[in-house]
Ligand code: C2E
Ligand code: CA
Ligand code: CA
């Protein structure tokens with residue numbers, strides 16, 4: 325009973341106070357980060373198991389903090405989402421990706437596209453699809469070179485709105501990938517209607533390969549489902565040769581993970597692509 329009474333109340337409110345003030349500080353830092361251009365994109369290759377070549381790269385945001393160094397997205401994306409700042413940062417991501425494509429970065433290879441992530445907060449904005457089309461047109465980029473990654477759970481929140489937006493984007497020529505697939509309870513009847521070209525199998529299932537029977541069955545089922553719907557599959561989080569061989573045997577189309585490369589800065593990724601294709 326020592327910890328009860330007024331003292332503990334003080335303890336809890338102090339904790340809450342610290343949490344709130346650290347969030348407020350973070351928000352202030354993030355506003356400053358936007359002003360000072362402290363965000364950069366790292367890239368991780370997507371390897372095609374059919375051609376064995378690099379099919380594209382995924383852009384993953386990092387915050388280069390002046391004191392703390394490189395900060396991973398799990399630390400700041402939630403704050404960007406809560407504060408609405410994700411709208412501005414998300415737009416920057418698309419502009420940056422389009423800039424790289426229009427400047428013929430990534431080794432001038434036409435077949436290499438860039439995937440980028442869209443937060444649910446961003447996706448549900450009115451005019452999201454128009455924002456993307458405007459940027460692509462302004463930069464003169466072929467939308468075929470772009471792959472939009474939207475999570476399964478973001479798509480299923482307001483299915484009619486999602487279908488409308490994705491139809492416009494797909495008709496315009498964008499590729500669409502359903503991210504973290506298998507974690508979001510898709511309604512299969514809607515899945516059929518979603519004009520996505522790719523299903524991205526969540527890394528939590530890849531983790532269990534090759535031994536976990538449940539993960540093996542789930543991955544096989546997702547691949548069979550994708551084939552039936554005429555969609556391709558990408559497996560993320562591939563770390564070992566055993567996982568890769570297993571996914572290859574099951575018929576996954578593309579793989580991505582530390583086994584090939586961690587997400588790395590653009591110049592390093594361009595070198596990686598050159599080396600990969602010359603070996
Ligand atoms: P995600 O889209 O599911 O991205 C995959 C995450 O798995 C990335 O983490 C990537 O670095 C990591 N990863 C890739 N291969 C492996 C592997 O073999 N093993 C392990 N353990 N991890 C691997 P990252 O870069 O920290 O990004 C985390 C999440 O942050 C992303 O998950 C995505 O939801 C979000 N995110 C990243 N960039 C952006 C962005 O530009 N906009 C938005 N809205 N969200 C972003
Ligand atoms: Ca992703
Ligand atoms: Ca993912």
Ligand code: CA
Pocket residue numbers: 504526527
């Ligand atoms: Ca994931």
